[in-house]
Amino acid sequence: MSNTTIRAYAAMQPGEALVPYQFDAGELLPHQVEVQVEYCGLCHSDLSVINNDWRSSVYPVVAGHEIIGTIVQLGSEAKGLSVGQRVGIGWTAESCQHCDPCLSGRQVQCTGDSVATIVGHAGGFADKVRAGWQWVIPLPDDLDAESAGPLLCGGITVFDPIIKHQIQAVHHVGVIGIGGLGHIAIKLLKAWGCEITAFSSNLEKTAELKAMGADHVVNSRDSAALKAQRGKFDLILSTVNVSLDWPVYLSALAPNGTLHMLGLTLEPLQVSAGALIGGGKAVTGSSTGSPSTLRQLLKFAARKQLAPQVEVFPMSQINEAIEHLHAGRARYRVVLKADF
Incomplete structure (x- = not known):
């Protein structure tokens, strides 16, 4: 298996159970970071994209946008991050960095080439995930990694x-x-x-x-x-x-x-x-928030030892976790632990 191969769980069509899926991600682009997934939250937005409720899904869908993991590879243009560092990735994976909203610190409202982590892009229901370096958010050392993922979206x-x-x-x-x-x-x-x-x-x-x-x-x-x-x-x-x-x-x-x-x-x-x-x-x-606000949130959560209330499933039980969320039984966020 090539080191550019990513193992994942994907929806091949709307409404179908997720199945194991492998794909070649190609060479890492200069501005990107590759992260080894440790945990990934399961959110109602994932269900909406898996089922194409918003009519924007691109199949196969690899969902998952509340990602906690460690950096395994840095593109040549990535700044302020290091291999082995624990980080998070949320709803947004890329923004253009040159439109007026991006230049004014409102990257979440990017009017250029904004890319959602799970729409036309492979998300965190996988062993690895990629994102533009500005959307890869350092995780404070004293923030609990298992429960931190939902902070990146919810x-x-x-x-x-x-x-x-x-x-x-x-x-x-x-x-x-x-x-x-x-x-x-x-x-x-x-x-x-x-x-x-x-x-x-x-x-x-x-x-x-x-x-x-x-x-x-x-x-x-x-x-x-x-x-x-x-x-x-x-x-x-x-x-x-x-x-x-x-x-x-x-x-x-x-x-x-x-x-x-x-x-x-x-x-x-x-x-x-x-x-x-x-x-x-x-x-x-509003929707989510900019990279700087994400950093503020994680620092504040670490200082106050604030953690979402989570239920943890092995990622290999992803379909059972989806059913648990869909049935309204989650109290209050579901997190998947990667077990590839």
């Missing part, structure tokens, strides 16, 4: 708006939906020092959510309880992909507050201009 997704909206410890933040994203948001906001309200449809989780760091838990299906939140929140993070009573959540914002969308709700949001104008409120959204 973690950065909820961390970026905390930075973007200049959230401080004096602020009250609501989190809608306490799953893979929401539980990391609560842990981050607790470490940040904020007052936190969790909006959940399952009040049986109340004790667990408070143990994670939530100060208050509100039933997201109880209209009276929602209306009682009027004017309280500086920021509300929505991680759900279903439509809710958005006007009620807008009324829950304090003056100059923001409802920030992270979940991909397919129906248009019903928002009146008056609801925004009266209190100087805003509705915003």
Whole structure:
């Protein structure tokens, strides 16, 4: 087997079980880094790409974009990294580095040749993976490698708006939906020092959510309880992909507050201009984050010893892990341990 051969698990067609798959990655390009995969998180976005839900998949699909591993090869143009160093790779594998967003530090909004790690590119359900060196993020030595992977997608997704909206410890933040994203948001906001309200449809989780760091838990299906939140929140993070009573959540914002969308709700949001104008409120959204914000997140997580709650499966049991996630049984992120 050539040293450019990568062993992986791939979806050959939408809806099919993943199968062992080998391919020749060719010579490493000058700006790229090759990483030996140790762990890789399993995310709902992986399922969407495997099943071509977004109509952008290129088969065979090698998914996996919450990757932790060690560098085994550096391209001649790679900077600031070394062979043997433990690193992470998230949703983005490449960006052009010359468009205006890239030059201004917003590489996640690259308008040039941006490449997602799992769309037309082989991801981390493999023994090795490649990415542009700027998207290969050093892992602090005191950050747990087994649970760190989900920080590179779910973690950065909820961390970026905390930075973007200049959230401080004096602020009250609501989190809608306490799953893979929401539980990391609560842990981050607790470490940040904020007052936190969790909006959940399952009040049986109340004790667990408070143990994670939530100060208050509100039933997201109880209209009276929602209306009682009027004017309280500086920021509300929505991680759900279903439509809710958005006007009620807008009324829950304090003056100059923001409802920030992270979940991909397919129906248009019903928002009146008056609801925004009266209190100087805003509705915003974002995807993941830039390499510099990813580095900030990992350093902060290491300092606070913050870790997502994970369940670990051998990568050879990837189809069982996918079924576990698809069935809604994950608490709260699934991580695959490479065992090739």
